[in-house]
Amino acid sequence: MKKKISFIVSTFAILGFLCACGTPATVTEEIPEIAPAAPESESAEPVEEGKTYNLALIIPDMVNPFWVYMKDGAEVVANQYGANIEALAPMKPYNVEDQIRIIEDLVQKQVDAIVLVAADSNGVIPGVEAANSANIPVVTSNTRVFGGEVVTFVGYDNVEAMYTVAKYGLEAINGEGKVILLEGTPGTQTGADRTKGMQKAVEEFPGVEVLASQNADFQRSTGMSVMENLLQRFDEIDAVICANDEIALGAIEAISAAGREGEMIVVGFDGNKDAYMAIAQGRIFATLDQNPWAQSGLGVENAIKYLNGEEIPDFVSVDYRLVTSENVIDVAKERFGITLIGQ
Amino acid sequence: MRFKKIIRTPGILFIIILILIIGSFISPHFLTLSNFSKILYQSAILLLIASGMTLVITLGEIDLSPGAVLSLSSMITALAMEKGSSVFLSIIVGLATGLICGVINALFIVKAKVPAFITTFGMMSMAKGVSLGLKDGATVRGLNENFTNTIGGNIGPIPVVVLISIFCFIILFVLLAHGKLGPYLFAIGTDKEAAEYSGINVQLYNALPFVITGLLAGVAGILFTARLNLGHPTGGIGYEFEAIAAVVVGGNPLEGGRSNMVDTLLGVFALSILKNSLTMLGYPIWWQMAISGLVLIFALLVPNILKYKLIRIRLGDKQ
Amino acid sequence: MVKDKGLVHLRKQNVKIIGLFKAGRFIFPLLLLIILAILQPSFLTMSNFVNILRQSSILFILAAGQTLVILTEGIDLSIGSIIGFTACMAGSLVINDGNNVIGIFLAIILGMLIGLINGYIISHIRVPAFVTTYGMQILIRGLTIAFMKGDVFWGFNDSFRFIGAGSIGAIPMPIIIGVLVLIIFYFLLNYSTFGQSIYYLGNNRNATKVSGFKIRKIETIVYAISGLVASIGGLLYLSRLNSAEASLGTGFEMDAIAAVVLGGTSFFGAEGKIENAIIGSITITLLKNAMNLLGISSYWQPFIIGLLIVVIIANERAFEKLRNLILVRERVN
Numbered sequence: 001m002k003k004k005i006s007f008i009v010s011t012f013a014i015l016g017f018l019c020a021c022g023t024p025a026t027v028t029e030e031i032p033e034i035a036p037a038a039p040e041s042e043s044a045e046p047v048e049e050g051k052t053y054n055l056a057l058i059i060p061d062m063v064n065p066f067w068v069y070m071k072d073g074a075e076v077v078a079n080q081y082g083a084n085i086e087a088l089a090p091m092k093p094y095n096v097e098d099q100i101r102i103i104e105d106l107v108q109k110q111v112d113a114i115v116l117v118a119a120d121s122n123g124v125i126p127g128v129e130a131a132n133s134a135n136i137p138v139v140t141s142n143t144r145v146f147g148g149e150v151v152t153f154v155g156y157d158n159v160e161a162m163y164t165v166a167k168y169g170l171e172a173i174n175g176e177g178k179v180i181l182l183e184g185t186p187g188t189q190t191g192a193d194r195t196k197g198m199q200k201a202v203e204e205f206p207g208v209e210v211l212a213s214q215n216a217d218f219q220r221s222t223g224m225s226v227m228e229n230l231l232q233r234f235d236e237i238d239a240v241i242c243a244n245d246e247i248a249l250g251a252i253e254a255i256s257a258a259g260r261e262g263e264m265i266v267v268g269f270d271g272n273k274d275a276y277m278a279i280a281q282g283r284i285f286a287t288l289d290q291n292p293w294a295q296s297g298l299g300v301e302n303a304i305k306y307l308n309g310e311e312i313p314d315f316v317s318v319d320y321r322l323v324t325s326e327n328v329i330d331v332a333k334e335r336f337g338i339t340l341i342g343q
Numbered sequence: 344m345r346f347k348k349i350i351r352t353p354g355i356l357f358i359i360i361l362i363l364i365i366g367s368f369i370s371p372h373f374l375t376l377s378n379f380s381k382i383l384y385q386s387a388i389l390l391l392i393a394s395g396m397t398l399v400i401t402l403g404e405i406d407l408s409p410g411a412v413l414s415l416s417s418m419i420t421a422l423a424m425e426k427g428s429s430v431f432l433s434i435i436v437g438l439a440t441g442l443i444c445g446v447i448n449a450l451f452i453v454k455a456k457v458p459a460f461i462t463t464f465g466m467m468s469m470a471k472g473v474s475l476g477l478k479d480g481a482t483v484r485g486l487n488e489n490f491t492n493t494i495g496g497n498i499g500p501i502p503v504v505v506l507i508s509i510f511c512f513i514i515l516f517v518l519l520a521h522g523k524l525g526p527y528l529f530a531i532g533t534d535k536e537a538a539e540y541s542g543i544n545v546q547l548y549n550a551l552p553f554v555i556t557g558l559l560a561g562v563a564g565i566l567f568t569a570r571l572n573l574g575h576p577t578g579g580i581g582y583e584f585e586a587i588a589a590v591v592v593g594g595n596p597l598e599g600g601r602s603n604m605v606d607t608l609l610g611v612f613a614l615s616i617l618k619n620s621l622t623m624l625g626y627p628i629w630w631q632m633a634i635s636g637l638v639l640i641f642a643l644l645v646p647n648i649l650k651y652k653l654i655r656i657r658l659g660d661k662q
Numbered sequence: 663m664v665k666d667k668g669l670v671h672l673r674k675q676n677v678k679i680i681g682l683f684k685a686g687r688f689i690f691p692l693l694l695l696i697i698l699a700i701l702q703p704s705f706l707t708m709s710n711f712v713n714i715l716r717q718s719s720i721l722f723i724l725a726a727g728q729t730l731v732i733l734t735e736g737i738d739l740s741i742g743s744i745i746g747f748t749a750c751m752a753g754s755l756v757i758n759d760g761n762n763v764i765g766i767f768l769a770i771i772l773g774m775l776i777g778l779i780n781g782y783i784i785s786h787i788r789v790p791a792f793v794t795t796y797g798m799q800i801l802i803r804g805l806t807i808a809f810m811k812g813d814v815f816w817g818f819n820d821s822f823r824f825i826g827a828g829s830i831g832a833i834p835m836p837i838i839i840g841v842l843v844l845i846i847f848y849f850l851l852n853y854s855t856f857g858q859s860i861y862y863l864g865n866n867r868n869a870t871k872v873s874g875f876k877i878r879k880i881e882t883i884v885y886a887i888s889g890l891v892a893s894i895g896g897l898l899y900l901s902r903l904n905s906a907e908a909s910l911g912t913g914f915e916m917d918a919i920a921a922v923v924l925g926g927t928s929f930f931g932a933e934g935k936i937e938n939a940i941i942g943s944i945t946i947t948l949l950k951n952a953m954n955l956l957g958i959s960s961y962w963q964p965f966i967i968g969l970l971i972v973v974i975i976a977n978e979r980a981f982e983k984l985r986n987l988i989l990v991r992e993r994v995n
Contacts, residue, residue, distance in 0.1 A: 062628045063909040068812025086625035091632055091800075092581050093909070096571060101385050105622035108378040109370055122484050123571045123578075126495075186480025186961065187577045215480060215960045220814075221910060224903055228717070229954035232710050233702075246907075249816070253904050257827055274816045274905070405792070455976040456983075458929045464920065465972035472965025480961050584739075584796055597790040629808030636801025643789040651788075 053083040053112040053307055057296060058102055060119040060188070061093035064218060064246060065272045066292055067117070070142065073293030074115060077300040085300065094188050094218075096123035103127035107134045113303040115296060116150075118143045121189040137306050141299035142292075143189050151306050154299045154316040156290060158190060161320050162197025162269060165288045166241050167204065168322055169267035172285065176207025177238030180230055182216040182223060182251060184243035191218065194243040194269065201241075211237065216247040223250025231255065237264045244268060245275035245287055252283045271323060276332040279325055280340040289331050290320040354646030355593050355609045358638065359616065366620040373623055380500075386615035387508035388413075388570070390608070391563040392586040394515045395556030397607045400590050401519075401528040402552055403599025404459035408448060409560035409586065411470035413579030416440040416564025418474040421483035421574025430490045437568070438561045444470060445557015449550035459553070467583070474576040483574035494569035504566045511559060516604040528552065532599030589614050592642040613642070690974055691945045694952055702955045710951070712834065718940075718947035719840030720902075723895040724918040725925075725939035726847050727888035732922055733851075733864045734881055735931030736791035738888045740780060741918060743802035745896030745911030748773045750806050752897060753815035753906025762822045769893045776802060777889020781882030791885075799915070803908075810908040818904055826901025836898050843891060847936045860884060864931025921946050924971055926978060945974075 057074045059067040071087040078085035088106075090098030096119045106114060107130050114131055118124040121144055128148030131138050138145075141154045170179070181198045184191030195213070202208050211234050216223040223246060231237070231254060240255075242248040248268030255261055261283070268275050271289035278284040295318050306312050323331050332340050366373040392409045399406045420437030424430070444466060451462040494503055519525040527548045530538040539545045563582075568574055587597075593610025595602040617638055621631040698705045724741055731738045748769035755765035780798055784791045828835050851857035859880050862870040871877050895914075900906055925942030927934025949970065953963050 056625075062807055062812065063810070063907060065812045065814055071812075087627065088622060088625070089628045091628065091635070095578070095581075096575065097567070097578055100571070101618070102622055104381050104385065105619050108372050108375070108381055108619075109623050109625075110372055120482060120573075120575075122482060122573050123575060126570060126572055183480075186475055187482055187575055192481055212957060219909060220905055220907055221899075221903055225717075226954075226960070228713065229951060232713055232951070233704065233955045233957070235704070249905065250903065253902075257902070272814075274814055277817070451972055451976060456979045457972060457975045458923075460929050461923050461975050462972055464916075464923075465968040465975075468964045468968025468971065470968075472962050472968060475961035476959065476965060479959070588793060588796060591790060591793045597792055627808070629804045629806075629811075632800050632804025632807065634804075636797045636799070636804060639797030639800065640783060640789065640794055643793055644783060644787050647787045647789055 053081075053304060055083050055085045055113050055115065055300060055303060056106050056111045057085060057087045057115045057117075057300070058099055058106075059087065059089045059117045060099070060190075062087075062089045063093065064244075065274075066244070066270050069272075069292035070117065070296040074296035074300045076293070077297040081301070081304050083300070083304055090119070094119045094185050096120040096187075099124055100127035100130075104130050107131055107136060110134075111136065112307055113137045113139065113151075115139045115141055115299040115303055116145065117141050117296070118145050119188055121146045137303060139299045139303045139306070142295050152302050152312045152314055152316055154302060154318060155295055156318050156320050158193035159197040159200065161288055161290065162194040162243070163200045164320075165267055165269055165286060165322060166198045166201035168286055168324075169239050169241055169265055170201055170205050170208055172265055173238045174207075175205040178209050178211050178234065178236055179239045179241060180211050180227075180234075180237055181213040182226060182240065182242045182247045183213060184216070184218045184247075186215055188218075191243060198241050198243075216242070216250070218244050218246055220246045220250040220253075223247035224254045225250075227251040227254035228258070231258045231260060239264055240266045242266065242268050245270040245272045245284075248284055248287070249274055249278060252278060256283070271331070271335065273332070273336050273338070276323065276328050276336070276338075277340060279323060279328040280332070282325065286322055286324045288320050289323045289335065291318055291335075294318050354642060355606065355613055357645070358592075358642050359609065359613050362613070362616050362620055366616065366623065369620065370623045373620060378619070382612075382615050382619050383505055384502050385619070386611050387502075387504045388563045388566055389582065389585055389589060389615065390508050390611045391511055391559045391566070392556070392582050393589045393607050393611050394512050394604065395552070395559040396583075396586040397590050397595060397602050397604060398515070398519070398524075398528060398552035399459070399556055400587070400595055400597060401532050401599055401602040402459075402549060403532045403597075404452075404552075405587060405597075406448070406459065406463045406553060406556050407583050408444060408463040408466035408470060409556055409563070410579040410582035410584075411467045411474070412441055412444045412557060412560035413564045413567055413582055414576055415444070415470040415474040416561040417568045417571075417578060418477055418483060418574045418576050420565050420568050421486060422477065424487045424490060425483055425485045425574075430487050430493065433487070433490065434494075434565055437565045438558065441561015441564060442554065442558045444560070445554040448557060449553040452553060453546045453550045463553075471577070471580070478576070480576060482576065486568070486572060486574075491569060491572055494565060495572065504569060507562065507566060511562060512604065512608065515555070519602070519604055524548070524551070528602075529600055532601070585614065588639055592639060594646075688941065690970075690977075691941070691948055694945075694948055698952050698955065705952075705955055712832075712837075714944070714947050714951050716834045716836050717951070718943045719834075719836040720895050720898050721917060721921055721943040721947060722840050722940055723843050723891055723898070724914060725921040725943050726843050726936060727891035728915075728918045728922050729847075729927055729934060729936055729939045730851075730860060730884045731791070731888050732919075732927055732929065733860050733931055733934060734884050735864045735867075736784065736881070736884070737795065737919070738777075738780065738885060738892075739792065739795040739915050740776065740798040740802060741888060741892035742911040742914040742916075743799045743806065744773050744776050744889050744892045745899065745914055746908060747776070747802045747806045747809075748893035749896040749900040749910050750810055750815070750906045750908060753818070753900060754809075756818055756822050757815040757906075760819060762819070765822075766825075766897060769897055770890060773893025773896070774886050774890040777886040777892075778882060780889065781885030784885060785878040785881035803912075807908045810906075812908075814905055814907045816905040818901065823901050823904060826898040827904070836902070839894070839898060843894070844936065844940065851936055856880065856883070861932050864933075917946065920967075920971060924974060 059070055061067050074085055088102050092098055099119050116138055124145055125147035128138050128145055132149045137151045139151045144153050183195045202210055212230055214226050216226045240251050245268040248266050252266050265285035267285055268287040271287055275284055275287045298316050302312050329340050332338050416437045419440045420433050423433035423436045448462055448466050451457045452459050496503055527543050531545055531548055589610035590607050591597050593606035595606050752765040752769035755761055780795055783789050783794045825835055859875045863877055863880055921942035922939055924945055925938030927938045
């Protein structure tokens with residue numbers, strides 16, 4: 001038996017050696033990474049208080065880089081204020097019930113404030129209400145919550161933002177052609193809002209025909225497999241509009257595997273590092289930089305200010321901007337401290 | 344029998360006590376009445392599904408569909424309310440959804456002789472597809488306020504969700520421990536052919552656990568809807584595995600033939616306090632996952648090692 | 663449940679008829695092919711066939727390992743997480759050091775090690791496979807997320823990409839590796855004592871033990887192989903996706919299990935062949951491809967897959983009943 005296993009192993013070992021021959025090729029050059037750019041809100045001086053606050057940040061998932069950026073941003077700001085922060089996420093990604101459970105547990109733990117990125121704007125309300133009844137302030141960030149009492153909302157309008165970037169993409173194909181929409185995970189607020197934004201943009205151009213609108217789960221792997229099948233199905237595609245950069249990055253992999261690069265433009269959303277590199281390479285057309293660090297950082301800052309008894313506005317706006325091949329180098333440098341060298 | 348019982352129970356009790364001790368060290372808020380009532384509230388839905396699953400596992404089978412059926416029932420209940428039907432009718436519709444899914448499972452398993460794993464795997468996929476397709480993946484809002492107030496409310500200090508869950512659990516407990524159901528299921532789980540020869544209506548008793556699990560998934564869907572205050576197309580996914588884990592970690596053998604509802608209750612309780620204490624601990628999600636996985640494996644590993652050691656000592660170590 | 667599947671000698675003329683019944687599971691994919699060819703001209707292209715084969719070969723590799731496990735009456739729910747873990751480890755080595763060989767080796771060895779741990783706990787300590795591998799699934803996924811901490815390794819060198827995305831001549835690499843796995847598994851199952859002992863083990867555990875097989879060792883190795891091929895499948899997938907993320911491979915175990923059972927391998931062990939996994943994985947890929955080509959909403963797709971799984975197996979069971987009827991009549995004569 002041992003012979004058999006060693007046979008299998010060695011077979012693949014030989015294969016591995018075969019594959020190892022070849023020269024590595026990279027289009028982009030990267031200087032050593034520095035810490036992510038801190039949010040713009042840094043100007044606030046550390047507040048010395050008699051008590052260190054215990055805060056909690058709840059995000060929908062810890063695999064997608066975007067949410068991890070939010071976690072980093074929250075930690076940076078919390079450190080500046082000398083507050084403790086713990087970042088929690090449901091074990092099942094984007095699970096609202098788990099988020100409610102986490103809030104309930106945090107209420108039992110009696111944290112001072114909760115910064116919440118809801119997986120679903122409505123579904124999480126019972127959790128917010130649980131926090132309200134225990135007098136724990138809740139600051140929402142990135143995703144609005146449609147009920148309960150929240151201190152403030154830090155973020156932007158997902159529908160409008162997706163509309164902006166989708167419209168930019170559609171204008172680039174002169175407002176006519178065949179378009180594919182790749183949506184985010186069903187049952188999540190972000191997903192639903194972005195689909196709405198895409199549709200809003202599409203409706204504005206009568207010349208645009210939507211070939212398909214499919215779910216790609218906010219994931220790179222799903223984005224790739226869905227795109228593979230769509231490429232097989234449609235001979236002519238002019239634009240692919242994706243609900244986030246992960247989907248877009250999967251889609252471009254499928255497109256280049258099919259040898260159809262340059263035939264269509266791919267538009268993403270979020271502004272993660274790989275997407276910037278892809279834009280510099282000319283593989284993704286545009287994305288949206290929405291500054292996740294500031295979203296959570298301002299959330300934490302406002303929570304602390306609220307605990308200190310300061311007045312907080314109902315809505316703290318975080319700016320977003322389009323990222324295209326023109327400004328990608330600057331944005332990437334500002335956000336990630338990396339230098340991209342385009343094609 | 345007594346010997347077996349003694350070595351079987353400590354596994355889960357040991358874990359519960361361990362979590363309780365560690366938990367009380369981590370946070371002063373862990374060992375409080377209010378925290379435990381919250382844990383009870385959080386585990387209500389899992390308890391429902393796990394109780395049904397116990398019956399299925401007694402047969403030596405597995406039901407993979409309750410998580411998806413839960414979501415479907417949640418969607419249909421919410422949709423019925425959105426369309427303006429009364430609370431009572433919506434609840435009936437939700438229950439019927441679960442029941443129908445259970446009956447379909449049972450028919451395929453008993454009549455068409457499709458293995459339970461495949462049937463329920465298919466049902467899981469089907470229920471998921473329907474609940475996503477009904478509203479293109481969106482959630483359903485606009486529930487009737489009476490619904491939220493009754494099912495989502497309290498009777499005295501106890502949430503209705505908990506009452507319903509415990510009520511169902513007690514019924515199943517009595518059925519399994521004191522009715523005909525228990526011995527029949529044990530017999531079928533041990534040896535189907537022998538059970539048939541001894542005159543048990545094997546088809547009926549093979550079907551019942553799946554029907555009951557379906558119905559309970561329907562009930563769980565309604566409770567889920569009340570808890571979230573909306574119908575969710577994917578919210579229940581994963582519950583089936585958690586339920587199976589709870590049943591088995593509690594000490595019920597996966598190969599069937601023997602089961603105890605109290606063990607299931609302990610299993611559900613252990614998993615729930617584990618989750619609660621991990622959140623209290625505030626560890627990042629990856630350590631939480633790693634610890635959960637380890638606990639699942641060790642819950643059976645340690646007692647099994649002990650058991651084999653003991654048996655070996657008894658038999659004079661022949662291996 | 664009677665476990666002994668006794669051999670029945672048949673008369674020659676009826677073997678043919680029974681062979682036809684056994685082909686029941688072939689009929690469905692063929693039917694699907696014909697319907698598609700009529701409805702969608704773009705389906706009948708060479709590139710689409712290659713596409714289907716390429717997609718199904720990765721699924722097949724995973725299903726092959728799962729077949730062994732299911733033949734011993736077990737189940738391996740951890741392969742999705744093993745894929746994620748090993749792929750991320752390999753990805754980090756390839757990206758950071760540019761060292762393909764070590765990355766690939768590490769992935770394969772890690773996959774096998776995790777499988778070995780699974781196997782040891784299942785066979786020696788007798789923790790049910792379902793719980794062990796479910797616990798391992800959560801545990802390994804947690805470790806993967808801890809290792810990645812939100813990072814994504816992206817943009818591998820061309821030689822690494824060759825394994826999954828390249829092709830030799832007109833044949834994509836995944837298909838070549840898939841065929842290799844098929845050949846190895848075919849000989850393993852049909853022409854080795856180890857393969858025989860897997861069937862014995864699935865058929866009757868105690869009898870196998872009594873007849874002198876080291877059942878614990880066999881079972882441990884089976885899970886190790888499952889982990890090993892999972893990591894190979896994961897590497898292919900990684901190379902094709904061109905990026906390693908912590909959620910890679912989530913849910914793949916269910917696809918693999920579906921492919922195995924759809925191919926007709928019995929869930930009660932001992933009944934089934936490696937060829938079944940090919941049929942199963944091609945059917946599933948074909949089905950997904952068909953639904954996409956026909957433009958069926960991705961929300962309704964799980965419904966159709968679930969329905970077909972149940973219907974195909976029910977249909978097969980009906981065929982089996984008929985077959986048994988014929989066998990009985992044959993015996994009476």
